[in-house]
Amino acid sequence: MCLAIPARITQIDPATNTAEVSLGGISKEISLALIVDAAVGDYVLVHVGYALNKLSEEEAEQTLRLIEEMGRLMDEETESRADSPALGARP
Numbered sequence: 001m002c003l004a005i006p007a008r009i010t011q012i013d014p015a016t017n018t019a020e021v022s023l024g025g026i027s028k029e030i031s032l033a034l035i036v037d038a039a040v041g042d043y044v045l046v047h048v049g050y051a052l053n054k055l056s057e058e059e060a061e062q063t064l065r066l067i068e069e070m071g072r073l074m075d076e077e078t079e080s081r082a083d084s085p086a087l088g089a090r091p
Contacts, residue, residue, distance in 0.1 A: 004047035005067065006060035009040050021046060 007021035007028070017032045021044065031050045032038050043060035044051035055063070 002047060004045045004052055006043050006055055006063050007046050008060070009038060009042050009044060009051075012038065012040060019044075019051065021051075 005023060007023040007030075009019045010022045010027065011020040012032070013019070018029055019032050019038060020027050020029055023046075028046075028049075030044075030046055033050065035044065035051050035053055038044060038051065038054065043055040043057055045053050045055055
C-alpha cells in the first residue's frame with residue numbers, strides 16, 4: 001500500500017525545481033517535477049519525495065485530520081491488546 005501525505009510548501013528553488021515542505025514541524029525537500037504552478041503556501045500531496053498534485057487547504061487539513069485519527073485508533077487498539085490476556089491463557 002502506498003501513502004501520500006499533504007504538506008505545505010515553505011520555500012521553492014526554481015533552479016532545481018524543488019521545494020521545501022513542512023508537515024508537523026518537520027521539513028523535507030521534495031521535487032516539483034510532476035506539477036506546475038506551485039507556490040509558497042500551497043498544499044501538495046507528497047509521495048516518495050515528489051509532489052504529485054496540489055490540494056486545497058480544506059482537503060489537505062481534512063486528510064491530515066483523518067490520518068491523525070487513524071493513528072489514535074491504532075494506538076488505542078495496541079493498548080487494548082496489551083491489556084488483554086493472551087489467547088489461550090488462563091487467569
